[in-house]
Amino acid sequence: MKSPLLSLPGAVPGEGADEGVAAHYGDLFREQRALADGTGFVDLSHRGVVTVSGADRLSWLHLLITQHVSELPPGQATEALILSAHGHIEHALYLVDDGETTWAHVEPDSQGDLIAYLESMKFFYRVDIADRTDDYAVVHLPAGSITEAPEDTVVRETPHGRDLFLPRARLTDFAEASGPAIGVLAYEALRVEAHRPRVGLETDHRTIPHELGWIGSAVHLQKGCYRGQETVARVQNLGKPPRRLVFLHLDGSEVTLPSHGAPIRLASEGEEGRQLGFITSSARHHELGPIALALVKRNVPVDAELIADSTAAAQETVVEP
16 A cells, blocks of 8 residues: 655655655655654554454453453553464564554554454454554654644554554645654664564564563463463473574675575674574664664574674674573
């Protein structure tokens, strides 16, 4: 779905997972600094929007997702995962309940698969599941923003800022009143800086929550059964995950950033050494320079110098080995 804000001056379209919204509006670092200072907004209208209404919505969702939501208070933001039977991450849901309906935004174009799974699990529960992507656009206001959400807008407030579920027809008017518009590359750079994982980038077909530090924030360890819980409990109580998320400071002299999937190796072994992991996300940060997140084998020493493709990388621990 192509955002109308791509018609704003200087807009450069995003690519890959962020196709359909602006990557930037002509000045990436200025946009990052504005976002870090709590000004402007980010158009995330390419993300999927799913709602669940009905009397049983919270108790029913509680049975399916990794988060404790059976008594979720109206207006309280949370996040949750849906796992496969083997405990691998399939979806991340960014949730808020307004007292009558639970709202979630999810990765672009993933809402169809999510809704198909939810529909298959309805049984006799009093719930109504809807794809609201055509009707609602997600807009992000950074932490510290004094911009007021339009009246009757559902708001999901977190330490990183507020996500608005804005009627799509009001997106252009909101942009005119609440600028400056900030591209998704700036948003992604601050996400990488904050070590926040994203499904489809930090995950592959075998990623489990422990590898990305999602235990606690998206996975509640003292709740009832859900699909994949056996893997979560077994790794939590009896073992360690096979991989771990790391934050990388990349060599700033390189012209290009290592792309998603770029192999990680020990610097001492060079470009022909054993692959120990891969780049998941990379970005140019307005203060830190080139940075990245990567998934590496758990036994990689925390002080080891690494290379991503041919780019030197110094690591910081995100998930303990």
